[in-house]
Amino acid sequence: MSTITQVFSQDERKPALLSFVSIRNPFFVVISLALVSLLVYQSVFTHQFQIKWDDQWVVFNNYTEDGLAWSNLRDIFTESYKGQYAPLNQLSYTLLYVAAGNNYNPVWFHTFSFIIHTGNIILAFYFVKNLLTHSNSVQPASIYTISYCTAFIMAVHPFVVESVAWMAASKILIYSFFYLLALNSYFKYLQTKNIWWLMVVLTLFILSFGGKEQAVTLPACLLLIDYMANRSFKSTRLWVEKIPFIVLTLIFGYITMLGQKVFGVGVLTVGRSYPFYQNVIFGCYALTEYTVKCLVPVKLNFVYLFPNVVGTPVPLRFWMYPAVIVIALVTLRDMFKNRWVVFTVAFFIIHLAVVLHIIPMSRFSIVADRYAYIASIAVFFLISYYLDKAIRCVKHRNPVIGLFVLYITYLGAYTFERAKLWRDSDVLKKEFFNKLDQQALENEQKLKVQPNNQIRK
Known part of the structure; x- marks a missing residue:
């Protein structure tokens, strides 16, 4: 508790011994966040590939194995590839494969993911x-x-684990790395x-789009x-400087939809949809x-299936969610006075x-942890924002820090x-099916319906 209090202390008259232990010290920021990340992700360095969970085609493919030949780089x-255009992500696999001596060495691949994730944490701080x-x-x-608390929460939050521990999700890490670099460069x-x-x-x-279409x-x-920098939206310069970005967004969107069409999915194809x-x-x-999962992560899963198949009604309980959004907005309307x-x-x-899902995409999961990788920074920021307000109240300082710890x-x-x-795939599949069975049992108890065992088939 005392160490955290010292880190958050705003007293400039700190002993020399504590001068390094300060969130104003960039070396402390980088090293501490990297060490925290290493502490919680130490197991990933011994992980294998998920050969039954998409790594068998996302990572293991001809683009990876054909190395750095010009013809292969052109193709990348x-x-x-199978409805996805992510050349920088694929290039990273190719480079790691070549660096490992033309070998699928999982240590190289998972170490790379860990390094990129740690870099993203530091970029989120800045x-x-x-x-x-x-x-x-x-x-x-x-x-x-x-800033420090936002990055710290990102370093230890389980909602981002999927992007770090699953090699096929490295697209998220790569796109986020260049994306956060772009935001910091914009400042x-x-x-x-x-x-x-x-x-x-x-x-x-x-480069960020080369990682993932998001x-x-x-x-x-x-x-x-x-808006947050108080720039005038009446400024011609503000809009002119955005024109190249908007044009690229339209091009990128078309490339994404065209790639999905080639694979027979997406909005450009004719087929049954919700x-x-x-x-x-x-x-x-x-x-x-x-x-909810950003604020209080509980019951995280590997796949969150749609509640109904195309052409069938949505379960009644899902109709409450539009009302939940409206009620939340009305209830918290006073908070929106805060920029x-x-x-x-x-x-x-x-x-x-x-x-x-407002724009139909080729997804079989209604929610996926990895998709919130960048978005979650906003929630971590708001937690940190109100934490800072609370610890500045002398009366509540220590209890608030204790709760945060x-x-x-x-x-x-x-x-x-x-x-x-x-x-590995065996551990993952076992845990996944255990959660499916648990979810089916809960649905049976709450809704008094038979569990859908066909999911496992």
Whole structure:
């Protein structure tokens, strides 16, 4: 408790011995976050590939094995693979395969994922720090507390485990790495007004899309940053500078849909799909689930199946979720007078928009932990924002810090255990089916229906 109090302390007259243990010290920030990440993810270095859970085709393929031949590099960047266009992600597999002596060595692959994830945690720290600094509405001391706590929660939160421990989900890590670099570079542009920084952001945008299609949300996020940085939306320059990003977003969106069409899925194909009103219900449910699991992660799963197949009614209990969203907005309307609450909600929705089923995508899971990787930063930020407010009340300082320690201890322990479940396909499948059986039993008890054992077939 005393160590955390010292880290959060704003007293500038600290002993020299504690000068390093400060969230104002960049070396302490990097090293401490890296060590925390290593502590909770130490098991991933002994993990095998998930050869029964998509690694067998996402990682193991001809693009990986054909190495760095020019013809293979051309194919990686010009072809979609089974409905997915993620050339930088595939290139990372190829480079790791070659570096390991033309061998699928899981240590190399999982170490790479861990390093990228740790880099993303550090980039999240600087993103929040830059955001708070450019807003000119937060005390300097609070900037460091909020930024560090946001990154710390990200380091220990179990909702991001899937992206780190599952090799086939490395697309999320790679797109997020370039995405967060782009956001931090955009703050450099806002600070200097140097057009070259905007070109850097544009380049990073392209690289981020090369990791995963979710990068198409970047222009909307840049506009949100403009709002928080108090830029005038009447400015012609603000909109002109976004034109290249909007054009690229349209191109990227078409590339994504075209790649899915080639594989026979997506919005450009003709086939049976859920009606729009059901997609709205699914979207409200998914948004609720992502929010709750970011705040209090419980009963995390590997697949969250749709509640009904195409052409059948949605279970009655799912109809309550649109009402839940409306009630939450009405109940918490006073909180929206706070610009940081507006930012949190907007950032969260922007980065989930393409996976909330409003736009039909080729997905069989109604919710997926990995899709909230970037969006979750907003929730972690809001937790940290109100934590900072609370610890500045002398009366409540120690109890609040104590509760926060318990919270992150719970998160870290959950992450440590959940990471181990991704050891290999046998462990994962066993845990997955155990959860399916448990869920079926709960549904039987609550809804008095027979469990759907056909899921396992």
